[in-house]
Amino acid sequence: MFEHYLKRWDLTLDGSAFASLNGHLLPVRQHGMPAMLKVSQVAEEQAGSLLMAWWDGDGAAPVLAVAGEALLMARAQGSASLVQKVAGGEDDDATRILCAVVARLHAPRDKPPPALVPLTHWFEALWGAAHKHGGLFEQCANTARELLADPRDVTVLHGDIHHGNVLDFGPSGWLAIDPKGLYGERGFDYANLFCNPEGASALAPERFARRIEIVAQAAGMDRRRLLQWVLAWSGLSATWMLEDGIDPGRPLEVAKLAAMALGSDIKVME
Numbered sequence: 001m002f003e004h005y006l007k008r009w010d011l012t013l014d015g016s017a018f019a020s021l022n023g024h025l026l027p028v029r030q031h032g033m034p035a036m037l038k039v040s041q042v043a044e045e046q047a048g049s050l051l052m053a054w055w056d057g058d059g060a061a062p063v064l065a066v067a068g069e070a071l072l073m074a075r076a077q078g079s080a081s082l083v084q085k086v087a088g089g090e091d092d093d094a095t096r097i098l099c100a101v102v103a104r105l106h107a108p109r110d111k112p113p114p115a116l117v118p119l120t121h122w123f124e125a126l127w128g129a130a131h132k133h134g135g136l137f138e139q140c141a142n143t144a145r146e147l148l149a150d151p152r153d154v155t156v157l158h159g160d161i162h163h164g165n166v167l168d169f170g171p172s173g174w175l176a177i178d179p180k181g182l183y184g185e186r187g188f189d190y191a192n193l194f195c196n197p198e199g200a201s202a203l204a205p206e207r208f209a210r211r212i213e214i215v216a217q218a219a220g221m222d223r224r225r226l227l228q229w230v231l232a233w234s235g236l237s238a239t240w241m242l243e244d245g246i247d248p249g250r251p252l253e254v255a256k257l258a259a260m261a262l263g264s265d266i267k268v269m270e
């Protein structure tokens, strides 16, 4: 599957190929420069590749070439990782780095973006789950409906911001990979980091509360609006996991934390 692009883009092998959730990756070099070749048949990934090219290295990995299923991008060479930072107790730092990258990705550009999917399309899956399961799913869906009916600060979105999708590019800083090609309210892009990285630490109530404060401040977002996006997104994430036969315990735990924080907000306001 890589052969054609190796010839077409004049690449040499520089490591072993591996499969990821949505595609296949191969470390290569182009004229000596370390690069990563990703091939994916998933339409969402392909839309994301065009968006990544549009970002032109500002907030996301520089794209060297893109053609349908194939994406050639600069390879992260730095030794740090946000997952390691979290494991090493530098959670605040990791959260602030994610916020800074998101802000760069959301900054307006003076050229029209490529074709993007509206966030409302993604959330359609949640309506069915709310109907079927009720309870927390219904709460997530109601919140999502409220948010989507009155979007604020609509922009180009990454769609999958988490600690494994922002990499250390050494002198070029932290840059995102793996965008999905969406648009909608900017608050959405800050929600998924609350479910990550894997492991128990993100689910600890004190950690959750601290991240909410850090993100609200770094993003300049209303705390309540941020909690609503976390609640809405966790419900959608849990819906997809159920569809895929994966235990949705993790996003549902995050949804509970967000719902509880929103509930206490209401009490405070009364």
Ligand SMILES: Nc1ncnc2c1ncn2[C@@H]1O[C@H](COP(=O)(O)OP(=O)(O)O)[C@@H](O)[C@H]1O
Pocket (backbone or CB within 6 Å): 020, 021, 022, 023, 025, 036, 038, 061, 073, 074, 075, 076, 077, 164, 165, 167, 177, 178
């Ligand atoms: N440009 C890159 N530089 C270095 N590593 C990369 C790069 N792109 C992808 N990777 C590695 O491959 C993994 C999977 O790539 P990703 O695009 O996130 O695939 P998926 O869509 O399946 O999540 C990443 O988590 C990272 O470890």
Ligand SMILES: [Mg+2]
Pocket (backbone or CB within 6 Å): 164, 165, 178
């Ligand atoms: Mg990824």
